[in-house]
Amino acid sequence: MSTVAEIKTMLMKGKAKDVEALVTKALQEGISPATILNEGLLAGMGEIGEKFKKNEVYVPEVLIAARAMKAGMAVLKPKLLEAKVQPRGTVVIGTVKGDLHDIGKNLVGMMLEGAGFQVIDAGIDVPPEKFLDLARTHKAQIIGCSALLTTTMTNMKAVVDAVKNSDLKGKVKIMVGGAPVTQAFCDEIGADGYAPDAASAADLAKRLAG
Numbered sequence: 284m285s286t287v288a289e290i291k292t293m294l295m296k297g298k299a300k301d302v303e304a305l306v307t308k309a310l311q312e313g314i315s316p317a318t319i320l321n322e323g324l325l326a327g328m329g330e331i332g333e334k335f336k337k338n339e340v341y342v343p344e345v346l347i348a349a350r351a352m353k354a355g356m357a358v359l360k361p362k363l364l365e366a367k368v369q370p371r372g373t374v375v376i377g378t379v380k381g382d383l384h385d386i387g388k389n390l391v392g393m394m395l396e397g398a399g400f401q402v403i404d405a406g407i408d409v410p411p412e413k414f415l416d417l418a419r420t421h422k423a424q425i426i427g428c429s430a431l432l433t434t435t436m437t438n439m440k441a442v443v444d445a446v447k448n449s450d451l452k453g454k455v456k457i458m459v460g461g462a463p464v465t466q467a468f469c470d471e472i473g474a475d476g477y478a479p480d481a482a483s484a485a486d487l488a489k490r491l492a493g
Protein backbone atom coordinates (compact mmCIF):
# COMPACT_ATOMS: atom_id res chain seq x y z
CA MET A 284 0.00 0.00 0.00
CA SER A 285 1.31 3.49 -0.82
CA THR A 286 2.06 5.87 2.04
CA VAL A 287 -0.81 8.15 0.97
CA ALA A 288 -3.26 5.22 0.96
CA GLU A 289 -1.95 4.25 4.41
CA ILE A 290 -2.63 7.80 5.64
CA LYS A 291 -6.25 7.49 4.48
CA THR A 292 -6.67 4.08 6.14
CA MET A 293 -5.11 5.14 9.45
CA LEU A 294 -7.12 8.36 9.54
CA MET A 295 -10.33 6.37 9.12
CA LYS A 296 -9.22 4.16 12.01
CA GLY A 297 -8.55 7.29 14.09
CA LYS A 298 -4.86 6.47 14.62
CA ALA A 299 -3.53 9.98 15.23
CA LYS A 300 0.11 9.01 15.96
CA ASP A 301 0.29 6.81 12.85
CA VAL A 302 -1.20 9.54 10.67
CA GLU A 303 1.31 12.05 12.02
CA ALA A 304 4.24 9.67 11.32
CA LEU A 305 2.92 8.72 7.87
CA VAL A 306 2.49 12.35 6.81
CA THR A 307 6.11 12.96 7.84
CA LYS A 308 7.17 9.86 5.88
CA ALA A 309 5.19 10.91 2.79
CA LEU A 310 6.85 14.35 2.84
CA GLN A 311 10.28 12.65 3.13
CA GLU A 312 9.35 10.50 0.11
CA GLY A 313 8.86 13.74 -1.83
CA ILE A 314 5.08 13.42 -2.19
CA SER A 315 3.50 16.84 -2.69
CA PRO A 316 1.61 18.41 0.25
CA ALA A 317 -1.48 18.80 -1.98
CA THR A 318 -1.49 15.07 -2.80
CA ILE A 319 -1.09 14.14 0.87
CA LEU A 320 -3.95 16.50 1.73
CA ASN A 321 -6.36 15.55 -1.07
CA GLU A 322 -5.70 11.84 -1.52
CA GLY A 323 -4.80 11.05 2.10
CA LEU A 324 -6.38 13.28 4.75
CA LEU A 325 -9.38 14.73 2.87
CA ALA A 326 -10.16 11.42 1.15
CA GLY A 327 -10.19 9.63 4.53
CA MET A 328 -12.35 12.29 6.19
CA GLY A 329 -14.70 12.31 3.19
CA GLU A 330 -15.20 8.56 3.43
CA ILE A 331 -15.84 8.80 7.18
CA GLY A 332 -18.45 11.47 6.39
CA GLU A 333 -20.20 9.18 3.91
CA LYS A 334 -20.23 6.33 6.45
CA PHE A 335 -21.61 8.71 9.11
CA LYS A 336 -24.46 9.71 6.77
CA LYS A 337 -25.34 6.03 6.26
CA ASN A 338 -25.11 5.31 10.03
CA GLU A 339 -22.20 2.94 9.40
CA VAL A 340 -20.11 4.92 11.92
CA TYR A 341 -21.22 7.18 14.78
CA VAL A 342 -20.16 10.41 16.54
CA PRO A 343 -17.20 8.86 18.49
CA GLU A 344 -15.62 7.42 15.31
CA VAL A 345 -16.00 10.78 13.56
CA LEU A 346 -14.41 12.57 16.50
CA ILE A 347 -11.37 10.28 16.62
CA ALA A 348 -10.96 10.45 12.84
CA ALA A 349 -11.09 14.26 13.10
CA ARG A 350 -8.44 14.12 15.84
CA ALA A 351 -6.22 12.04 13.52
CA MET A 352 -6.86 14.55 10.75
CA LYS A 353 -5.73 17.36 13.06
CA ALA A 354 -2.53 15.45 13.93
CA GLY A 355 -1.74 15.06 10.22
CA MET A 356 -2.63 18.67 9.47
CA ALA A 357 -0.25 19.92 12.19
CA VAL A 358 2.65 18.38 10.22
CA LEU A 359 1.27 19.33 6.82
CA LYS A 360 0.07 22.89 7.38
CA PRO A 361 3.48 24.66 7.19
CA LYS A 362 4.23 22.76 3.96
CA LEU A 363 0.84 23.68 2.50
CA LEU A 364 1.50 27.31 3.27
CA GLU A 365 4.95 27.07 1.62
CA ALA A 366 3.33 25.41 -1.41
CA LYS A 367 0.56 28.07 -1.35
CA VAL A 368 -2.24 25.48 -1.38
CA GLN A 369 -5.38 27.55 -0.87
CA PRO A 370 -8.24 26.43 1.38
CA ARG A 371 -11.54 25.74 -0.42
CA GLY A 372 -13.05 28.77 1.32
CA THR A 373 -13.67 30.20 4.78
CA VAL A 374 -16.63 29.44 7.04
CA VAL A 375 -17.48 31.28 10.26
CA ILE A 376 -19.39 28.84 12.42
CA GLY A 377 -21.12 29.37 15.75
CA THR A 378 -24.05 28.48 17.97
CA VAL A 379 -26.62 31.26 17.92
CA LYS A 380 -27.40 33.73 20.70
CA GLY A 381 -28.87 32.19 23.85
CA ASP A 382 -27.71 28.67 22.97
CA LEU A 383 -24.80 26.92 24.72
CA HIS A 384 -24.82 23.56 22.89
CA ASP A 385 -21.61 23.04 20.91
CA ILE A 386 -21.02 19.32 20.37
CA GLY A 387 -22.82 19.25 16.99
CA LYS A 388 -21.36 22.60 15.97
CA ASN A 389 -17.84 21.34 16.71
CA LEU A 390 -18.47 18.20 14.71
CA VAL A 391 -19.67 20.25 11.75
CA GLY A 392 -16.55 22.43 12.06
CA MET A 393 -14.33 19.34 11.97
CA MET A 394 -16.08 17.96 8.89
CA LEU A 395 -15.74 21.34 7.18
CA GLU A 396 -12.01 21.36 7.94
CA GLY A 397 -11.92 17.79 6.68
CA ALA A 398 -13.47 19.04 3.44
CA GLY A 399 -10.69 21.61 3.04
CA PHE A 400 -12.32 24.75 4.47
CA GLN A 401 -10.69 27.22 6.81
CA VAL A 402 -13.02 27.27 9.82
CA ILE A 403 -13.35 30.24 12.15
CA ASP A 404 -15.08 29.10 15.33
CA ALA A 405 -17.19 31.94 16.76
CA GLY A 406 -18.09 29.78 19.77
CA ILE A 407 -21.45 29.62 21.54
CA ASP A 408 -24.13 32.22 22.40
CA VAL A 409 -23.05 34.23 19.35
CA PRO A 410 -24.95 37.48 18.61
CA PRO A 411 -25.57 38.35 14.93
CA GLU A 412 -23.02 41.19 14.86
CA LYS A 413 -20.23 38.84 15.98
CA PHE A 414 -20.99 36.49 13.06
CA LEU A 415 -20.83 39.46 10.69
CA ASP A 416 -17.67 40.95 12.21
CA LEU A 417 -15.82 37.63 11.94
CA ALA A 418 -17.06 37.11 8.38
CA ARG A 419 -15.68 40.55 7.45
CA THR A 420 -12.36 40.06 9.26
CA HIS A 421 -11.72 36.64 7.72
CA LYS A 422 -13.34 37.36 4.33
CA ALA A 423 -15.61 34.34 4.79
CA GLN A 424 -17.88 33.08 2.03
CA ILE A 425 -20.21 31.27 4.46
CA ILE A 426 -21.68 31.82 7.92
CA GLY A 427 -22.82 28.59 9.61
CA CYS A 428 -25.40 28.83 12.41
CA SER A 429 -26.15 25.98 14.78
CA ALA A 430 -29.06 25.82 17.26
CA LEU A 431 -30.31 23.02 19.49
CA LEU A 432 -33.24 24.73 21.16
CA THR A 433 -36.63 25.60 19.69
CA THR A 434 -36.34 28.85 21.65
CA THR A 435 -33.00 29.85 20.06
CA MET A 436 -33.42 28.62 16.48
CA THR A 437 -35.45 31.79 15.84
CA ASN A 438 -32.23 33.76 16.42
CA MET A 439 -30.98 32.38 13.11
CA LYS A 440 -33.40 34.74 11.37
CA ALA A 441 -31.68 37.65 13.11
CA VAL A 442 -28.38 36.56 11.50
CA VAL A 443 -30.03 36.20 8.07
CA ASP A 444 -31.63 39.67 8.41
CA ALA A 445 -28.40 41.25 9.68
CA VAL A 446 -26.51 39.96 6.62
CA LYS A 447 -29.29 41.09 4.24
CA ASN A 448 -29.17 44.58 5.75
CA SER A 449 -25.39 44.89 5.60
CA ASP A 450 -22.50 45.28 3.18
CA LEU A 451 -22.23 41.46 3.21
CA LYS A 452 -25.52 41.05 1.33
CA GLY A 453 -24.94 38.85 -1.71
CA LYS A 454 -21.35 38.13 -0.62
CA VAL A 455 -21.89 35.72 2.28
CA LYS A 456 -24.15 32.66 2.25
CA ILE A 457 -25.82 31.40 5.41
CA MET A 458 -26.19 27.73 6.26
CA VAL A 459 -28.19 26.46 9.22
CA GLY A 460 -28.49 23.22 11.16
CA GLY A 461 -29.12 21.61 14.53
CA ALA A 462 -31.62 19.09 15.85
CA PRO A 463 -34.81 21.25 15.74
CA VAL A 464 -33.93 22.94 12.41
CA THR A 465 -35.58 21.76 9.18
CA GLN A 466 -35.44 22.61 5.47
CA ALA A 467 -38.87 24.25 5.86
CA PHE A 468 -37.52 26.49 8.65
CA CYS A 469 -34.48 27.34 6.54
CA ASP A 470 -36.76 28.37 3.66
CA GLU A 471 -39.01 30.35 6.01
CA ILE A 472 -36.16 32.48 7.39
CA GLY A 473 -34.47 32.89 4.00
CA ALA A 474 -31.21 31.10 4.79
CA ASP A 475 -29.23 29.72 1.85
CA GLY A 476 -29.02 26.10 2.95
CA TYR A 477 -29.83 23.52 5.59
CA ALA A 478 -27.94 20.35 6.44
CA PRO A 479 -29.24 17.64 8.77
CA ASP A 480 -25.82 16.34 9.83
CA ALA A 481 -22.12 17.16 9.82
CA ALA A 482 -21.22 15.24 6.66
CA SER A 483 -24.10 16.81 4.71
CA ALA A 484 -22.99 20.19 6.07
CA ALA A 485 -19.59 19.70 4.40
CA ASP A 486 -21.32 18.82 1.09
CA LEU A 487 -23.61 21.84 1.42
CA ALA A 488 -20.70 24.19 2.13
CA LYS A 489 -18.93 22.93 -1.01
CA ARG A 490 -22.07 23.71 -3.05
CA LEU A 491 -22.54 27.14 -1.44
CA ALA A 492 -18.89 28.06 -1.95
CA GLY A 493 -19.29 27.15 -5.62
Ligand code: B1M
Pocket residue numbers: 342376381382383384385386387388390391426427428429430431432433434458459460461462463477478479480481482484
Ligand atom coordinates in the same frame (compact mmCIF):
# COMPACT_ATOMS: atom_id res chain seq x y z
CO1 B1M B 1 -29.50 20.43 26.21
N1 B1M B 1 -31.25 20.21 25.37
N2 B1M B 1 -30.24 21.90 27.27
N3 B1M B 1 -27.77 20.43 27.06
N4 B1M B 1 -29.14 18.83 25.32
C1 B1M B 1 -31.34 19.23 24.29
C2 B1M B 1 -31.05 19.86 22.94
C3 B1M B 1 -32.85 18.73 24.43
C4 B1M B 1 -33.46 18.17 23.13
C5 B1M B 1 -32.93 17.70 25.59
C6 B1M B 1 -34.33 17.22 25.82
O1 B1M B 1 -35.08 17.91 26.46
N5 B1M B 1 -34.69 16.06 25.33
C7 B1M B 1 -33.53 20.01 24.91
C8 B1M B 1 -34.06 20.96 23.83
C9 B1M B 1 -35.56 20.95 23.72
C10 B1M B 1 -35.97 21.83 22.62
O2 B1M B 1 -35.77 23.01 22.64
N6 B1M B 1 -36.55 21.22 21.60
C11 B1M B 1 -32.42 20.64 25.73
C12 B1M B 1 -32.62 21.59 26.75
C13 B1M B 1 -34.08 21.92 27.08
C14 B1M B 1 -31.56 22.21 27.45
C15 B1M B 1 -31.65 23.24 28.57
C16 B1M B 1 -32.70 24.33 28.38
C17 B1M B 1 -31.86 22.45 29.86
C18 B1M B 1 -32.12 23.31 31.10
O3 B1M B 1 -31.22 23.96 31.55
N7 B1M B 1 -33.34 23.26 31.54
C19 B1M B 1 -30.23 23.83 28.60
C20 B1M B 1 -30.09 25.03 27.66
C21 B1M B 1 -28.79 25.74 27.82
C22 B1M B 1 -28.62 26.73 26.70
O4 B1M B 1 -28.20 26.36 25.63
N8 B1M B 1 -28.96 27.98 26.96
C23 B1M B 1 -29.45 22.67 28.07
C24 B1M B 1 -28.12 22.44 28.41
C25 B1M B 1 -27.37 21.35 27.96
C26 B1M B 1 -25.97 21.02 28.48
C27 B1M B 1 -25.11 22.25 28.74
C28 B1M B 1 -26.13 20.23 29.73
C29 B1M B 1 -25.46 20.06 27.33
C30 B1M B 1 -24.65 20.79 26.22
C31 B1M B 1 -23.16 20.55 26.32
C32 B1M B 1 -22.46 21.04 25.09
O5 B1M B 1 -22.99 21.12 23.99
N9 B1M B 1 -21.20 21.39 25.30
C33 B1M B 1 -26.75 19.56 26.72
C34 B1M B 1 -26.84 18.41 25.91
C35 B1M B 1 -25.59 17.57 25.76
C36 B1M B 1 -28.04 18.04 25.25
C37 B1M B 1 -28.34 16.75 24.46
C38 B1M B 1 -28.46 15.64 25.48
C39 B1M B 1 -27.35 16.34 23.40
C40 B1M B 1 -27.04 17.40 22.34
C41 B1M B 1 -25.89 16.91 21.50
O6 B1M B 1 -24.77 17.30 21.72
N10 B1M B 1 -26.15 15.98 20.54
C42 B1M B 1 -29.73 17.12 23.78
C43 B1M B 1 -30.69 15.94 23.69
C44 B1M B 1 -30.44 15.11 22.47
O7 B1M B 1 -30.15 15.64 21.41
N11 B1M B 1 -30.58 13.84 22.61
C45 B1M B 1 -30.17 18.32 24.52
C46 B1M B 1 -25.10 15.34 19.74
C47 B1M B 1 -24.75 16.23 18.53
C48 B1M B 1 -23.68 15.54 17.69
O8 B1M B 1 -25.93 16.36 17.74
O9 B1M B 1 -26.09 18.83 18.20
O10 B1M B 1 -27.94 17.62 16.91
P1 B1M B 1 -26.49 17.77 17.26
O11 B1M B 1 -25.70 18.08 15.92
C49 B1M B 1 -25.86 17.33 14.74
C50 B1M B 1 -26.93 17.87 13.79
O12 B1M B 1 -27.99 18.55 14.44
C51 B1M B 1 -26.15 18.73 12.83
O13 B1M B 1 -24.89 18.07 12.74
C52 B1M B 1 -24.54 17.50 13.99
C53 B1M B 1 -23.79 16.23 13.75
O14 B1M B 1 -24.45 15.35 12.88
N12 B1M B 1 -25.86 20.13 13.10
C54 B1M B 1 -25.66 20.99 12.08
C55 B1M B 1 -25.68 20.79 14.26
N13 B1M B 1 -25.37 22.04 14.02
C56 B1M B 1 -25.32 22.22 12.69
C57 B1M B 1 -25.01 23.32 11.90
C58 B1M B 1 -25.06 23.18 10.51
C59 B1M B 1 -25.41 21.98 9.93
C60 B1M B 1 -25.69 20.86 10.68
O15 B1M B 1 -24.77 24.18 9.67
C61 B1M B 1 -24.18 25.34 10.17
